Amino acid sequence: MKHHVLALSLSLPLMGVALAAPQANAFSIAGHLDGEQAFKDLGVETPWAAESRIGIEGAGDYEIDIHNSDFSDVTHQQFSWVNGQAYDFSLSFDGSELIYNVAGVTVSKTVTQSNFSDLLIRTTARQTGNSAEVRNLFLNGVEISQTSFFQCQDASGCDFWNSSQYLHISDVSGPFTLTGTSIFSWEGKRPTRSNLAYQIKLVEGGDSQPVPEPASLLGLGLIVAGASQLKRRRSR
Template identity: 50%
Template sequence: MNGSKIFGAIAGTTLSLIAVMGATTGEAKAFTVGGHLNGAEFDALGLEIPWAAESRIGRVGDHEINIHDINNDANNRVQADYDQWVSGKAVDFSLIFDSIANTLIYTVDGIEVSKTEIFEDNFSDLYIRTSARKDDTSMLVDNLFLSDASMSSSIAAVSSASCSGNVGCGYNDADYLHIGDIVGNFTLTGRSTMTWGAIKPNNSNLAYQIKLVEGGGETVDVPEPASLSLLSLSLFGLLAAGKRRKEAGDR
């Protein structure tokens, strides 16, 4: 068997084995970016939100960055003070989920808070909520980039809310950006921009949250070691057979 025939046999066997492995392993779906909801539409979904990461303009001496549970229980919340907001200035943030360490890590402008004992195996959906409840204010979250177990991609969509017209704004005026079909561990990065007029708001009247919805624990399938061994043995066998034929022809 000459070199080209050996190569053809190897390629054919390789493709056949890959096809078999592909047929017996699933392919993880890429995450999706959905539409926008207001507060009432989000509530109508009836979702349970076990955890959320939040940034806000708080009260004097109160925290501005936190990770909290569904009840916002102070005994189960991690938080940090941050009083460096500047109107119109973008601030970088990141949120990391590590299922091995059972940890959420939330970093804002270099300040990190982390929550351990996160027992959810997978978060399938994120809802990024922005709210601006005082007149002449706005809240923007943009420049988003998400990496999970299936892919990494920038996200063109933004979450934004604004309030104007001397009417005040309420809970239902918030904007929820939906990101779905997330697989396994993930890292979300982005930036937030808070803007206000003559009076700086407080008491969470200018804020954003990243709300996490527990998923089904989907994972990315990889070839089993036995399958990889089968592939290696097949290739080795073909090469050995080709070598024996060549040696017989040389004699």
């Protein structure tokens, strides 16, 4: 009988991990949005965003930052971008704090939001021949096979409305860590400010505790039933 008790006690935490894992990693790829009008038509608000961009050298411009929707609250660091070089980055959220790291340079921000439901990865390039790319993406350790990439191919440059692509990740819940690689490439004169940039825009979500899925409820029911059966056997 003791062996049965030990086996059940060891199986309970393992079953709990197995049941919780799909919820922790759950998200959906909603696809791409081309241009700012498509993003506007989505009709979402993004209270916070993590951003990388090329500022004016020596001017103290923000180049790696976390900012709110109207840029009235910006936490930033400077960064020396190299044309065509790949940089690893991560954006993590623990339920109260956003931490953004690019190649060892980190900014963080404590926010009032407890959950984010959508991540919109926006790449922007406004000068002819320039491009911004975000690739090698993983969310909570799960690979995202798609990228966000925009290259300005207009001979006269690209205006605000036609200079971006968004990769839309939806159905995010709870704490998360997004990792990836970014590349800025430019031709001729070094771009400045938002003429070459990428952002990870965050849409506020609801309750950070997801409702258990039917399979999870069934698994929990089996655990409770097994424990009750064991109790009856011991009382005989």
